[in-house]
Amino acid sequence: MNREDLANLIFPTITKTIADYEKMYPERNLENEAKVTRFAPSPTGFMHIGHFMPTLINYVLAKQSNGIFYLRNEDTDSSREVDGAVSYIRHVFSHYHIKPDEYEYKDLNETKGLYAPYIQSERKEIYQTFIKYLIQEGKAYPCFLTPEEIDSIREGQAKDKRRIGIYGRYAKYRDLPVEEAMKRIKKGEVYTIRLKSSGDFNRKFKFNDLAFGEMELPENDLDIPIMKSKDGLPTYHFAHLVDDHLMHTTHVVRGQEWLSSVPIHYELFKTFGFKMPKYIHIPLILKKDGESIRKISKRLDPEAKMSYYEEKGYPYLAVIEAVMTIANSNYEAWREGHPTEPYTNFPFSPKKMSASGALFDLDKLDNISKNIISRMTKEEVYEGVLNWSKEYDIEFYNLLIKYKDYSMLIYNIEREQKKPRKDYTYYSEIKEKTWYMYDEYFKDATITFASPIQQVKTILEEYKTIYQEEDLQEQWFTKIKELCTKLNYATDMKAYKENPEKYLGSIVDVTNIIRVALTSLTTTPDLYSIMKILGKEKVLARIEKILVK
Numbered sequence: 001m002n003r004e005d006l007a008n009l010i011f012p013t014i015t016k017t018i019a020d021y022e023k024m025y026p027e028r029n030l031e032n033e034a035k036v037t038r039f040a041p042s043p044t045g046f047m048h049i050g051h052f053m054p055t056l057i058n059y060v061l062a063k064q065s066n067g068i069f070y071l072r073n074e075d076t077d078s079s080r081e082v083d084g085a086v087s088y089i090r091h092v093f094s095h096y097h098i099k100p101d102e103y104e105y106k107d108l109n110e111t112k113g114l115y116a117p118y119i120q121s122e123r124k125e126i127y128q129t130f131i132k133y134l135i136q137e138g139k140a141y142p143c144f145l146t147p148e149e150i151d152s153i154r155e156g157q158a159k160d161k162r163r164i165g166i167y168g169r170y171a172k173y174r175d176l177p178v179e180e181a182m183k184r185i186k187k188g189e190v191y192t193i194r195l196k197s198s199g200d201f202n203r204k205f206k207f208n209d210l211a212f213g214e215m216e217l218p219e220n221d222l223d224i225p226i227m228k229s230k231d232g233l234p235t236y237h238f239a240h241l242v243d244d245h246l247m248h249t250t251h252v253v254r255g256q257e258w259l260s261s262v263p264i265h266y267e268l269f270k271t272f273g274f275k276m277p278k279y280i281h282i283p284l285i286l287k288k289d290g291e292s293i294r295k296i297s298k299r300l301d302p303e304a305k306m307s308y309y310e311e312k313g314y315p316y317l318a319v320i321e322a323v324m325t326i327a328n329s330n331y332e333a334w335r336e337g338h339p340t341e342p343y344t345n346f347p348f349s350p351k352k353m354s355a356s357g358a359l360f361d362l363d364k365l366d367n368i369s370k371n372i373i374s375r376m377t378k379e380e381v382y383e384g385v386l387n388w389s390k391e392y393d394i395e396f397y398n399l400l401i402k403y404k405d406y407s408m409l410i411y412n413i414e415r416e417q418k419k420p421r422k423d424y425t426y427y428s429e430i431k432e433k434t435w436y437m438y439d440e441y442f443k444d445a446t447i448t449f450a451s452p453i454q455q456v457k458t459i460l461e462e463y464k465t466i467y468q469e470e471d472l473q474e475q476w477f478t479k480i481k482e483l484c485t486k487l488n489y490a491t492d493m494k495a496y497k498e499n500p501e502k503y504l505g506s507i508v509d510v511t512n513i514i515r516v517a518l519t520s521l522t523t524t525p526d527l528y529s530i531m532k533i534l535g536k537e538k539v540l541a542r543i544e545k546i547l548v549k
Contacts, residue, residue, distance in 0.1 A: 006178050007135040009185060010142065010193075014125060014132050018272075021126055025115050025246040034067035036250045039100070040243075042074045042236070043085035047092050047306045048298055049360065053323050054253040054282055059098050060324075061251055063344040070102035072243060073119040076233045092306050096316045115247045120239050127234040130242050130272070131193055131227050139198075139271055140226060142181050142191040143173045163201070165222040166194065174223060193227035195238075199267050207262055210251075210280045210350035220263035237261065241268040249277045256281040280350045285326070286357040296360060303362060313388040313427025315376075317343075318369035325368075326358035370422040378412035381424070385411075388427035396431050399438055409533045410437050413525045421525060436519040437533065445520040447546065451513060455504065459513050460543050462487065469536040473528045484510050517546050 028036060037058035041051060062069035071093075073086060090105060092098075102113025104122075117123050134140035145153075145166070157164050173181070174196060185191065199219035208214045226238040234242070244252065259281050269276040287296045287303075298304045309319045324331045324343055329352045338345070373381060382404065389397035400407050411430070414421040424430050435441040449456045466479045481491045489510050490496035490503040515527050518539060524530060531539050 001179050001182060003136050003138055003178060006142075006182055007132045009182055010135065011128050011132045014128050016125070016129050018130060018133055021129060021246060025248075028068065028248050030068070031066055033065050034250075035061045035065045036068045036070075036248055037062045037253060038070045038072050038244075038247070038249055039089075040072040040074050040240075041085075041089060042077060042080075043082060043089075044077060044080040045082055045298075046085055046088050048304050049296060049306065049323070050255060050285055050304070052092070052096075052306055052319075053285060053327060053358070054255065055098065056320065056323055057253045057280070057282065057327055057348060058251075060344055060346060060348045061253070062101070064347065067250070068101045070113060070115070070247065071100040071104075071118060072247070073104070073106075074236065074239065075119060075121045076228075076236065076239055078121070078231070095310065096320060120243070121233065123239075123243070124233055126246070127227070127239060127242055128232065131234070131238070134195070134226075134271070135193070139196050140193050141174060141176065141196055142185060143171075143194045143223070143225070144176075144184055144189055144191045145172060146190075165224075167197065167201075167221045167223060171223045190229050192225045192229050194223040195226050195268070195271070197221050197223050197267065198271070199263070205263075205266060207266065207279075209259070209262075210278055211283070211353045212256070212259075212281055212355060217263050217266075220267045222264070224264055237264050237268065240265065241272070241274070244277050245269075245272070245274045251280060252277045253280045253282060256283055280353075282327070282358070283354055284357045286359045288359065288361070293357075293359065295357075303360070310388075311392060311428070313385070313392070313429070314365070314369050315372050315384060315426075318365060318372050318426075321368045321372070322360070322365040325364065326354075326360055328352040329354060366425045369425050373424045373426075374415070374420045374422045378408040378415060381411040381430075382408045385427045385430045389431070392428065393431065399440060403438070406437075406533070410434050413529045413533070423525065436521060436524075437530070439538065442520070442542070447516060447520045449513060449516055450522075451505065451509060453549075456513050456517075457547055459483070459487065459510055460517060460546055463514060464540065464543055467536075467539065469532075469539075476528055480511065481507065518542050 028034075030036070039051075039055045039058055041047070059069050061067070071089070075081060075086075086105075087107060093100065100112075102115060102118065104111040104113075104116055104118035106119060111118070131140060143166070149172075150166070153166070153170050154164050156162075157170075171194070174194075197220055199221040201218050201221040203219045204216040205219055206214060207217050224237060225235050227234050233239075243249075262279065266276065285296045286293050287301060296304045302308045320343055321335070324335075324346065328346070328348055330349075331346060334346055373384075376384070382400070385407075386397065386400050389400060411434075423433055436445065462483055466483060468475075471479070483489075484491045484507045487510075488504050490506045493506060493508070496503055496506045511527060512522055515524060515530075516522060518527075518530065518534065534542075
């Protein structure tokens with residue numbers, strides 16, 4: 001009996017070779033500088049900001065080089081799979097207008113691309129072909145260590161302060177004779193397939209990370225598992241090797257926490273003689289917490305979840321712009337010089353990433369979002385808040401449908417100026433800042449004045465007599481000043497401050513009384529514009545409501 005017999009015993013139905021699959025998945029016909037990147041999540045949780053940043057970088061790298069960005073579903077760990085995780089990734093891609101060139105959506109029975117399947121659980125025979133080759137070459141072996149034995153080994157290693165893992169004398173079945181291995185398999189003993197590592201932990205190899213630069217890392221000497229016994233699927237590391245080789249991935253963008261896996265991946269590619277992709281390990285995403293700075297946390301920080309930004313109603317481009325500013329230190333300068341260009345035109349450089357971590361600042365996101373909304377047309381603002389409210393506030397959504405043109409007038413207040421107002425940070429805030437314009441909400445408003453109610457009524461009675469809906473703003477303001485003079489309210493703020501006792505108040509008090517009567521608020525956008533939108537009937541009705549109290 002030899003290794004060929006062992007390989008055939010373990011994989012009796014595998015008849016293709018690695019060369020067969022390399023013919024099925026030939027080199028891509030792309031330009032020399034074109035990059036092939038991917039987002040390859042495990043559906044073991046919902047997408048968060050730590051996923052979104054590398055996704056964006058992968059997308060930009062592919063788009064700016066006329067390359068390919070594809071989506072791969074790494075679902076080999078079925079025990080940890082979360083229902084809805086895959087469809088939510090698709091939703092996030094759609095929301096942020098990220099369009100993969102290649103993908104497979106199993107639930108929609110939809111596949112695009114010549115390198116399918118893009119779901120790892122559907123590529124089982126491919127992985128087993130590669131593993132079969134390793135067994136034939138004596139570079140992998142069946143390991144019969146039980147979970148209890150492995151736990152015992154790890155406990156002993158921890159106690160003796162040794163490295164944790166199966167290597168050296170701990171690799172009990174590494175040199176088990178083929179005959180013995182086959183005998184145990186035929187008896188039905190449970191096993192995994194492990195790589196027979198040729199590395200030496202005391203030896204270093206040079207590795208060039210495009211973000212962190214050249215470094216020396218210890219070789220891998222762990223006999224890592226490459227196939228699980230339960231379902232015959234590969235482990236993450238092995239599937240990563242096979243898929244990136246056959247799909248011709250040129251660049252892998254991932255978090256710096258994966259740097260520790262580089263020795264394993266380096267050895268796997270070296271074992272097969274495959275060209276290794278270029279790696280970009282991006283820094284941790286950090287946040288300021290009081291006086292300290294720490295890694296952003298899915299458990300502690302709501303903004304770590306991608307759902308947070310949709311619930312708030314940030315425009316999708318605001319989130320993208322905020323992430324791009326922490327992805328590359330020169331992005332903000334580029335954006336200032338290219339205010340209308342798509343972010344995908346930005347010449348992203350891994351060398352411009354901060355090795356010490358990317359500080360994600362919600363205040364900066366808010367400022368970016370305010371600027372973006374301030375530059376929108378009234379139609380764009382309406383569409384944005386309509387889409388948000390359809391998902392998160394159906395009552396408001398129905399009002400927006402009912403009062404479409406009216407709502408757009410509200411959102412256009414002071415928007416056509418050279419420096420438009422920056423009232424809105426996100427769509428959920430728009431209801432909070434405009435609710436008083438809708439009678440359905442205003443009817444229940446609590447209205448409180450700072451001035452005595454008799455003075456309030458006197459001003460409102462007089463204002464009713466001079467208010468003309470067709471007045472231009474200058475005419476309207478002239479009438480307000482005449483009203484102030486008539487009722488002994490100062491129109492000159494300097495004179496009022498010098499001798500306040502001579503007056504009942506100032507022109508500010510008069511306009512604020514009108515403002516509160518019409519909106520219940522002391523601070524709003526331009527009062528004249530509000531009245532023009534409300535119209536004569538509503539203005540007079542709201543004033544009358546105060547007068548009859």
